[in-house]
Amino acid sequence: MLDSYRDDIRDLDLFAGMKQDSFEALMRGAYVQNFPPRIELISEGDTPDFLHVVISGSVDLFSSWNGRETSMATVRPVSTFILAATIKNAPYLMSARTLEKSRVALLPSEDVRAIFASDGAFARAIVTELAQCYRAVVKNTKDLKLRTSLERLANYLLRQQRHNGSPEFDLRMEKRRLASFLGMTPENLSRAFKGLEPHGIKVAGSRIIVHDIVALERFAKPSALIDRYDS
Amino acid sequence: MLDSYRDDIRDLDLFAGMKQDSFEALMRGAYVQNFPPRIELISEGDTPDFLHVVISGSVDLFSSWNGRETSMATVRPVSTFILAATIKNAPYLMSARTLEKSRVALLPSEDVRAIFASDGAFARAIVTELAQCYRAVVKNTKDLKLRTSLERLANYLLRQQRHNGSPEFDLRMEKRRLASFLGMTPENLSRAFKGLEPHGIKVAGSRIIVHDIVALERFAKPSALIDRYDS
DNA sequence: TTGATGGCTTGACAATTATCAAGCGAAACA
């Protein structure tokens, strides 16, 4: 594996504090692979062979049931995904596919579990990571259960706006996938954008302009306990 | 603290493997308290002072936003709640209230974090617990996003039926709270029960009779990756 | 017993969201 990839991985909170021996043991069986867009990396129900680390590109986590499909999350570099399944050695609950050309490091699950068992610092880092993931999913559940789709979109745009720091930004994903992520149909999303125009939003293709943040916040009523990535 | 409570706690997976020293240190600052029904134990947004362990009774975890409220989970003995917030020392994302007269052990958060940092076995047990919780919430999200309310109710009843082992059982919670947990209104739940009558369900008050499991399963299409508590 | 309470149910209606079909328009391709 290229040193630069190795350094990217080492810099992740998950791997930064572990013993050098452990890290090297983990890297020994690891390898990096390049994938074209729209390749399914893992399928829900499968048993985890590898812990995945997205080095570049991006990955969609999604789930299916009864012919329906929903986007659960987007994984962007540099971060891992499907840690919980790897640790528990339990079937994946979500599938993953590349959204674009992506580079992914694959760390054998057995190695991850072995080192988890022997390296206390690694175990503690996993705790922090899982606690973070858990809280993110809880926030998402609150978003889904307590808000209408219009409110979810409004708050999503506020989070993006805050993240970008600018009142004008591009959606970083297809609208159809955003719709799925927010738990609505593409048609409904299209109408929701229209519905936010009286609340300070202008849309031109994938370009979003928040021309009245105060109005948008008045409508969206963002909450730290749902919308903040930290905390 | 009574030895029997101490033993109950020690028997939890979370505490079973830790060093005896660590456990005793944890118990030193811990105490048990009795609460009447409908007492709010913690409020979302607060900073975690204690890790809670329900010894007897039951506790509702719920969240609010903009005057709306939703039930997120029920905690039954013997198990802990709000572990992630305690470990991260981050604000509670959910509130908790007793559903009935309950006995709860309170373990000071600082002690939990200190021992988490020093006892590797405890850290590993926390990983397992958090991974479990994370996966439970992911399943819940899939349930919410991929199913209609009628399908959610049908699958909920199948899970209960499986759990009880009998085709006939009592709902263990108020219908209004079940409705909230399933992400619907009480009125809608009432109609959903009616809607399941053609699919093998009979309802008499809080008594549920699954008189045609095959029909119910044909409608509900349960999935291990959403509906199984294990895996 | 009587009355009050509160959860549950029902009906009527409204809001939200999904579905289906058609058309638009930008990007990709021959």
Place this chain on the structure above:
DNA sequence: TGTTTCGCTTGATAATTGTCAAGCCATCAA
């Protein structure tokens, strides 16, 4: 350059879900 493709949008309609109001019924207390 023209054609195709595909995501997005729009309109019409249907299904789902929520809201409001009223009534039922079991429980509990006076």
